[in-house]
Amino acid sequence: MALSQSIEDYLKSIYEIESKHENVTTSSLSEKLNVAPASVTSMIKKLSEKKLVTHKKYQGVKLTNSGLKVALEIIRHHRLVELYLKEALGVPWDQVHEEAEKWEHVLSEDLEDRIDEYLGHPTSDPHGSPIPDRNGNMIERDSRNLIEVSPGAKVIIAEVSDHNPELLRYFGKMGLYPETEVKIISIEPFQGPITLVVKGEEYSIGREAAKYISVVEADA
Amino acid sequence: MALSQSIEDYLKSIYEIESKHENVTTSSLSEKLNVAPASVTSMIKKLSEKKLVTHKKYQGVKLTNSGLKVALEIIRHHRLVELYLKEALGVPWDQVHEEAEKWEHVLSEDLEDRIDEYLGHPTSDPHGSPIPDRNGNMIERDSRNLIEVSPGAKVIIAEVSDHNPELLRYFGKMGLYPETEVKIISIEPFQGPITLVVKGEEYSIGREAAKYISVVEADA
DNA sequence: ATATATTTTTAGCCGTGTCTAAATATTTTA
DNA sequence: TAAAATATTTAGACACGGCTAAAAATATAT
Known part of the structure; x- marks a missing residue:
């Protein structure tokens, strides 16, 4: 059941493109993830088999409910970690992203909860992005x-x-x-x-x- | 130059067996890392090619200076993280190991320094194991x-x-x-x-x- | 509407790190 | 010291996640 870091990265990227109200195409993922288009195609096939996305050939992909759930979980990790690093360890705001990019994949649920608690259940990260709660809900502002x-x-x-x-x-x-x-x-x-x-x-x-x-x- | 997590794990295990003054054999690594002996043999070949260990067939392996340096770096990460999780986030001492096992591989030098600073340059982790300093030196007690x-x-x-x-x-x-x-x-x-x-x-x-x-x- | 350009997919390859089964070397025991 | 047991290596396979080159589908432009 545990998903690879690669799969998590794809799902996160798909979510991020979707949330800009753009179609999630092979090329947009290829560019965002810095991998060849052919690599995206084969990963899409895998994600589709795992029912994490829906896909019709030559059209884009869309997250399923379970894919969305995973994406939001990773994004929650990412944003909590960004804020935590800034608040608890004074990491400058231009560096927290890179660090979170790695830590987000290895954070346990328990540690996620402790960090959330430490920060007082925050609702946004150092860049202003909303932090989803454990159920994937977040405050989306009309910006x-x-x-x-x-x-x-x-x-x-x-x-x-x-x-x-x-x-x-x-x-x-x-x-x-x-x-x-x-x-x-x-x-x-x-x-x-x-x-x-x-x-x-x-x-x-x-x-x-x-x-x-x-x-x-x-x-x- | 960046080494895989797998290589880091092997080097750490080799160090840990060496420090018990035991010969580092294929089977001891196989058992410690929970992989088949044949897998160990092929990884040993790779480590040897990268000059991280020396190896004579059917004898054990030994860390080279550069292999030792990598092992101590990972162990430093591991032990700093263990202590940090306990001190900063109240993670119980029986859980810090598992968490550190993952985080140790993705910790940047900068964050390592910040954690070290936060903890006041500690010399031992929650289990009493010595924490190597940035140069790999540590206080080894005659226990x-x-x-x-x-x-x-x-x-x-x-x-x-x-x-x-x-x-x-x-x-x-x-x-x-x-x-x-x-x-x-x-x-x-x-x-x-x-x-x-x-x-x-x-x-x-x-x-x-x-x-x-x-x-x-x-x-x- | 058809030719051209772009996007996506397919096909086939590669490195990593694992595995099992079989062969070979070493160690132990009788 | 020769036979049996154990340890190690070799051989060959596989899943993963990348890649390039070429084919196929879609979109754009003339």
């Missing part, structure tokens, strides 16, 4: 991308992509952390920069970076 | 087995085998932890029980259990 905000608006950072440490350090220098309020000053046309104010300081950042920040409405 | 002690003597528990959770819980109930002073009352012949006093309480334990406890002289 949108930073580049979709109207100039003049005040918003709160909901989530920041955790994959690029350099980008995270860049965000960190400006104080662009989850739950931080930012005011959008301007969004220049022709892929121009976004100018915003964070804690009284004004910054201009490029579209490429801004894409990795999602925001929610500021509280009244 | 002997509990069953070799003369009746009447007062000794201090140095180390307790970490492999059997049930045994550890049994020891725990009697307070048989490392650094605890015990007085040996009697050792009955014909594989008879050992009677000893721990913190004022008298217990009799069998030889089979006593074998897993090693002791040093009590301080003057």
Whole structure:
């Protein structure tokens, strides 16, 4: 019954693509997991046989209920570990992802519970991503991308992509952390920069970076 | 350059058998790692090619300097993690081994350092085993087995085998932890029980259990 | 609507780490 | 010391999760 690390990684990636409301194709998985398309095809076959995904040839895959359950379990591990490493051991937020990427696969249920307890049953990780509870439930906020905000608006950072440490350090220098309020000053046309104010300081950042920040409405 | 988990496990086991001053044979590894003797032979070939061990056919294997370095690194991970789990997350001492067995292979150098720092550069784990420092040096005490002690003597528990959770819980109930002073009352012949006093309480334990406890002289 | 480009799958290979069965070497015992 | 028992190695197989190259299906463009 225990699943391989590889299978866990595939299921997690499928979940992550699904949650961006995109079709989970062979090529999207190939790119995300850095494996050849042919390797994805053969893994999809295996996942399908194990009833973790449904698949029709040349169409994408979809998680079944049991596949979803596994994916959420791994994501819970990942996000709990990220937060734990930051809180308990002071690991900088740009490094927690890489460490969690390995630890998530070897975390026992017992230790998961202890970490959850230690952290006081947290609901989001250092990048603002929601942490599923043991039943897979989590608080999903209705966020949108930073580049979709109207100039003049005040918003709160909901989530920041955790994959690029350099980008995270860049965000960190400006104080662009989850739950931080930012005011959008301007969004220049022709892929121009976004100018915003964070804690009284004004910054201009490029579209490429801004894409990795999602925001929610500021509280009244 | 990165070694597989399997290779790390073999090197660790080889080290552990060597440190009992026993010849590291195909069958001893087979038994310790729970794999078929033939599997050990083929892995020995690989370790030998990688210059991690020396091997002459039908004789045992010995760690080379580089093999030893790897083994001590993994053992450092294992023992630091055991202690960390107990201290930071309250994992009971009979469970830390199993958890460490998995985590030891995915621990980064950075996290190793942070854990070491958190624990104040500890020199022994919850079972009394010495923790090697980053250079592989550790404090090896001149211990002997509990069953070799003369009746009447007062000794201090140095180390307790970490492999059997049930045994550890049994020891725990009697307070048989490392650094605890015990007085040996009697050792009955014909594989008879050992009677000893721990913190004022008298217990009799069998030889089979006593074998897993090693002791040093009590301080003057 | 057909040709071209792209995506996906199939076919076949490889390294890792395991296994069983059989052969060979070593050790023990009679 | 020769026979029997035990330990080790060899030979050959298998599951896993990758790969490349080529075939097939789908999507795009002319």
